[in-house]
Amino acid sequence: MPQKVCNQARRHILKGLGAATLLSPLSSFPAWAAKPHRLYVDGLSFLPTDINDVKASKLDAFIADISAVETIEQADGTKNYKRTYQACINSIKQAADSVIANPDVYLQGLTGTDISKARTQQKTAVFFQIQGADCVEDDGLSNEWRQLDNLHQQGLRVLQLTHHYGNRYAGGALDNNGLNSLNMPLTSAGKELITELNRKNILIDVSHSSAQTALDTVKASQSPIIQSHGAARAIVNNARCSPDEVIRAIGDSGGVFGVFMMSFWLTNKPVPTIEDYINQLAYIAKVGGFDSVAIANDFPLRGQENLLALDNDNSEGIKEYLEWWHSLEDKNVLGFDVEPKHVVIPELNNIDRMSRIDDALKKARFKATDRDRFMGGNWQRVLKQVLV
Template identity: 25%
Template structure:
């Protein structure tokens, strides 16, 4: 039986830590959506991609840049980890959505509309008022569609997300979130939004970050498997992926940076008890085989497991990317 493609829907680890790459390869991760921008403006985001181009050159035996589904196939063939350049905010385009042309050419393939708070495009999930897309945001959605960049709604507010689904001409993703009915927090998603994403052909990545699981920072890999199963119950096995949201190698300064929201609105990002708040039993990418093993142990067929751990992401990328 062939080894399934394994795709991590979101991974904001410390990419200056060599162990992060070693664990990706050890865990058989075929491709991962690596966070390369959150609050960075145009210049800083471009500089970060420059650092990634250097990493691709210096670590060519471990990783390769993913611009297409064919690159993911090459990553699997060569035993390397494919790196998808992804944003968790549209902050890098500042007030000019035409800048997406530049970043698309550099290889950005996934872009979240907003991160937790309101920006020029959309509402974040922690805003006091649940508002929709701006006119500028609707233009940005069209531009992302035109460029074949996958739209992500993970940290986006409910109304903005529903409007993005309705306005997008391509399927969209919730790369890393769980059902709000499974664990009630603004960062998890309501069932009507999940159904809308599914109806449009999109994929939702069940999220392993412990804050968004019922047992919080005492959660284990079994809690993550529960989240996957809970999502499959609503979305169906053809529309669920996985996302570890690993923060491997990060220090507390990273969390202060997120919590301060770059000086905009302190307190909207939850506190964490330790710098690397991963699940017991799923501490880093080297442990990824435990997800497939756990699903198989719960009665999922080999075909169903292959869809959840990577096949559904692969299908979505193939439909959206250009």
């Protein structure tokens, strides 16, 4: 049976018989080793400067963007942030050194089973990710797979195809005007990259990709794909948010969709609350299935630093985003004609966000087995399936 058919069948089977047993993240741990909460996994954050933040976050594992960027001024006046190979090979080595220097806190995630290992050792597994395949460069010598080999050897386990704007592999969510962003496909070079990522067992991330690139990637990949951090376009009609067909395709691939903390893409309400975040999770579950729902951050572990310094005053914090936002409005990019009013949900711009989300899910009457999946079980499953 083809892999994707198996994944679709699995989704329906898990919703029926034995789902709680199969997905319970605590079932494989002896009672003496279990932490005092269900499995917590964050789909995207960063290695903190203060190592104490790791323990304070209560995370059992997280995907960490370790990439370094170069700011590129584009012809239309907007800015792109390119992850070059040299910048990223340096940054991933530095990240590995940081993990090695803190063996009581970190366990570098190389296979999906490292989450269970870290949990039993009272550590946090960290899986390295780069937000953009620009790091796999084309220098005319056909050596890009050697670059990918080098990054993989240093610990790269998740690769995002692009960041906002397209590259030689993929279309970006913000490339085009309006609804035309749906039409930016995965390129022929991108299809070759997908094959290589599958061969190396690197998890493919379509965050920031165009809708068509995401759909093409599902078709091209023999493994589940993820959107490490995003939101639903049906709730906020913005090009950076994903339409239903993308959410559904990711779920059907056996992958997961992490809902992030950037509140201007979570709700159009003037004052964002934790209930808006729960509504996003519920919508992803409705469209993609309960096995596809996951938590992400996209800020440092402790939260968006500038907003924390402002005591989460969104009316002041939003000002740093407006120049960029208006530059996209000028290009008629979908949704940027609606000026944002906030950056964070104050309750979640906090080092203890995972416990707060867990409690909010309980208040919203989600079953314990669903909370197991959302809070970390779905991330654990896909990482175990792909990172072998």
